[in-house]
Amino acid sequence: MDSDVSDWWSTSIIDMEPGKINLRGHPVQDLIGNVTFPQMIWLMTRGELPSDEQARLFECALVSAVDHGPQAPSIATARMAVTCGLGLNGAMASAVNMLDDVHGGAGEQAVELYGWAYDAVKNHVPIERAVADAVERWRTERSKFIPGFGHRFHKPEDPRAPRLLSLVDQAVKDGIVDGDYASIGRLVQKHLNEEKGRPVPMNIDGATAIIYAELGFAGxxxxxxxxxxxxxxxxxxxxEQMNQGGRNKGPTPPHYFWTYTGPKNP
Structure with missing residues (x-):
């Protein structure tokens, strides 16, 4: 009976009893003060500690995506939630729930897209053909939108992507990552540019997806x-909204009205 209870949930993440907390086999007191938060995220999700160099590149991706202003649905939701009386936990929960396929999912999707091309290259398909096939497959099986490329707001390019790519390039030179996914990502952009006859620059999702894929994170x-x-x-x-105040603020100022498309009064 005891084993029925203790085995109901099984985990390799934490081993705990009174006076003892081991995370992935490491006593928590040994981790405190000795590992960074990015290293801790890696340890908890991957089961091992990264090298300092891996952790620094990982941290760059985490830093790059912290915010995109009140026009981002997740941020707008957080601010609206506060004006409706929610506390920080409720506001954060509401906002994170906005991060799905359309808003917040492109990074995962880009890792998958790159992975299709990567697997084809490993099976001796020339890399440019592998990229073109992956893009066409994405359009056939998933969506006409290629994740990780183009941006409705940042023209001509997302300022975060070139910086992240330069850091990946340095990591390749330093032997931290192989650079295979960086090559694929750049070729996706080249393929899209040639298709459209105009620049279709990589965005934050495409760039962070390269870093996560290079570091071995699953989509x-x-x-x-x-x-x-x-x-x-x-x-x-x-x-900030909590300190500014404001009550029941919607997504637009009150003097702006929606467009009614229903039946007219007789």
Whole structure:
């Protein structure tokens, strides 16, 4: 009977009893003060500690996506939730729940797209053909939108992507990552540019997906990591709104009205 209870949940993450907390086999008191928060995220999700160099590149991706302003649905939701009386926990929960396929999911999707091309290259398909096939497959099986490329707001390019790519390039030179996914990501952009006859620059999701893939994170974790990163901005905006005050503020000022498309009065 005891084993029925103790085995109901099984985990390799935490071993705990009175006076003892081991996380992935490491006593928590040995981790405190000796590992950074990015290293801790890696340990908890991957089961091992990264090298310092891996952790620094990982941290760059986390830092890059913390916020994108009140026009981002998740941030707007956090601020609106506060004006409706929710506390920080409720505001954060409401906002994180906005991070799904359309808003917040492109990083995971880009990792998957890159992975299709990567697997084809490993099976001796020329890399440019592998990329073109992956893009066409995405359009056939998933969506006409190629995740990680183009931006409705940042023209001509997302300022975060070139910086992240330069850090990946340095990590390749330093032998921290192989650079395979960076090559694939750049070729996706080249392929889209040639298709459209105009620049279709990589955005934050495409760039962070390269880092997460280079570091060996699974696609679904890329979405979870984006949620962790964006939670910093969500918390900041919710706290700011809480201090600014305001009651029941909707997404637009009250003198703006929606367009009614229903039946007219007889």
């Amino acid at each position: 679904p974790l890329a979405r979870g990591l984006f949620c962790l990163s964006r939670s910093v901005g969500i918390l900041s905006h919710a706290w």
